Amino acid sequence: MTILDKKDPLDLESAKLDSDSNLDSSIKEKSLTWPQAAFLLLLEYIVIALLALPSSWASLGYGGGTIATIILGLTAGYTQHVLWRFCLKFPEVRDILDVAVILVGGGKWGKIAWSCAFVGLVLNNVAIMGLHVVQFSVSINTLSGGARCTQVFAVCGTLLMLLISLFRELKHMSLLGAIASGTMLLCIFLAMLFAGIQDGPANHSGGPIIVAPWASDAIGVVSGNNAVLNILYTYVGHILIPTFVADMKEPKDFDKAIYLSIAAEIVLFSLAGGIIYWQIGATDMTSPAYGSLEPAFKKTIAAFVLPTVTIVGGVYCLVTAKTVFARIFDFNSIHRRSHTVKGWTAWVVIIIVLWILAYIIGQAIPFFNDLISLISSLFDSWFGFVFWGIGYFFIYGRKSFSGWGMVEGPLNILITLVGFVVLGLGTYTSVESIIESYNSGSIKSPFSCTNNGY
Template structure:
């Protein structure tokens, strides 16, 4: 299927005119003009092939969150777990293709903030609100990787070193990985990240199958595996498991930034299909097989914690590149947005100047300092991350792309024919689903925070206590 088949026809010639919000190119007819405009620049941004874009996508999706799928399956049951995984994967694939079609129609889009402005009738307020959501979402993901980096070092070393020190070490390493100015330069590290994380997941599945018993095994109490949710599963537990799967798949917030650095964005579906097929296979197998061998009562998230000590350390060690690189990728995407706003039409934006590089390094460093503070100051960070995901992913995973579809087919076009009508109804459903996730996810996260406080499960801010699994 070609890009032209995806590209909607519209009688309104105004839809062919692209308004430039920040890059100063004026009216642009196609991406070739944008690539040509960079020809004389020292730093060229639109250089990613679809293979390099695929490497970035694989590094984003083949991540540590895969090891939380067995926990979701243990709550939902084996069959609902598989069905939810397939349904969410298909939905994210579809909405990502809608996003791509929207970017093709608006070549000047640099990131999701531009899309937010276009969807809300060019409103500068919508642009700024989307920007705040964009930066907070990415920074919280960076903070997660700060904590996970400390968790990994604590797990592997069993050292008395203060966890804050391990967090700081993670921040420093991620800062240097984040320094390249273009995503094409990061894509090579993305390949290493995806491959090593794939090895970690495979080892975790193998070790779960060959170990005599899961970690924490109580003699006589064999692992319990159920096809459907166990009796007594609460709404909060079920929603938490569903949202855990959903939030792992929802990564569309970075896709406009990836597409904006492609030489030929028409090739984006090749990368998207490749990573989606891999996702479905790996996520489903990891969730189902590890749940089958570990069972309900011994399940820990991430599932590395359900392995015996030696197996846990071996498998977890292969996640090091992913923990460092994926945090750096989100820092790079955020820094790119801020850098482009500062140097809208300045030579520093695309030249190797001292001011340009100093500003870039300062922005990158600031994102990591903020991520470090967030990671250390919030004792209920995991639940806080779920709350932020509920507030943001409902927009960036569902609502935006339902709206984008309705924008692509204005007026009577959205009802032209049976298939188009059904597709329109589906996109209206996606918007409603996003609103539901906003409400249900927020409620679930807040209730989880309340319940955990009642059980005294939270530590203190800037704690030296080990967070090893």
């Protein structure tokens, strides 16, 4: 018997019983309010990847970077809105895996879709967790000047994030989410301030700082496309949203969290990318951008980056673990509702396995921008575009082109096509960039003790 066979994830009656059983449980589900959900969304989007945005501006220019940020932001907001409507239409949805089953009509194909989505979700989230392991070691090395082997810092970061992941209720992460978002906002504002008041970018060789409104003629398809993928990655966190909606007290209120977060993201991303690029320029830009600051400034940023890195890594692990845990125990199992030895043992084992995989991925692929681009191509193409472009037609069926559907119908066809373009072209350019990085020696060797700080 497969995990899918143990409990049909699309069983409406089970979903209803699941909700009712929360009344007497000691571990609460469906406990999120929309302000708490908004904090979780901001936690998901106001992350270390924000400090990679200026490098996209360095490739696209301040005009091209701003336009790409606004268009991708509006697209992300709309697809999140479709996702929310999809969850209201199919309230039995618990996570992205249930969405995949619905989109292929269930049955035999449903099991295949569930398995593919499960693998995609785990790989996507574990790769992001690995990225946070790398960034933890980068920050500590920047602060300490590489006083210890990088692997020591990577292991310490992994263990710290593992402890944070042990929370089993999303509502407990909302307060940590507020802390992480606050420290990351402070990092962004400090980076903009420091970039303006320093004498010049770190390691600047002299001469004028080079900025331009548009991408130069010298930029290739690989660099240009990867710059757009970096911006796209920062916006696409759709893979976690079905889990958030399923854990809401009132799922119909989730749209308020979407509107609040997407408006804040577009404004913040545009300011962060444009202002830091304007002060540092294309020639001296690093990713994350705090590597281009003077020593005292970069150490300050590195210190404030640490809370965001650790908490966001914990949230991605938590959501992934909840997905795995829900497929081990039935919806109404006592091990999901109460503090049982068996339940906690399974939970801890899942958390440990996920962080071991994250550590291996993070140290085997020790780079930042290229890993972001690869994640965007392989996973954001599906979970950020294709799923919701197709999902729109499952919401409205024959009425998909009626009324507002005359606009939304063609738009969602376009969104689906864009998703496949991102998958194909994006994966190609990401792999090419990784090959170029290895050939040029700009990527340090896997599992290395070499100082990766700034």
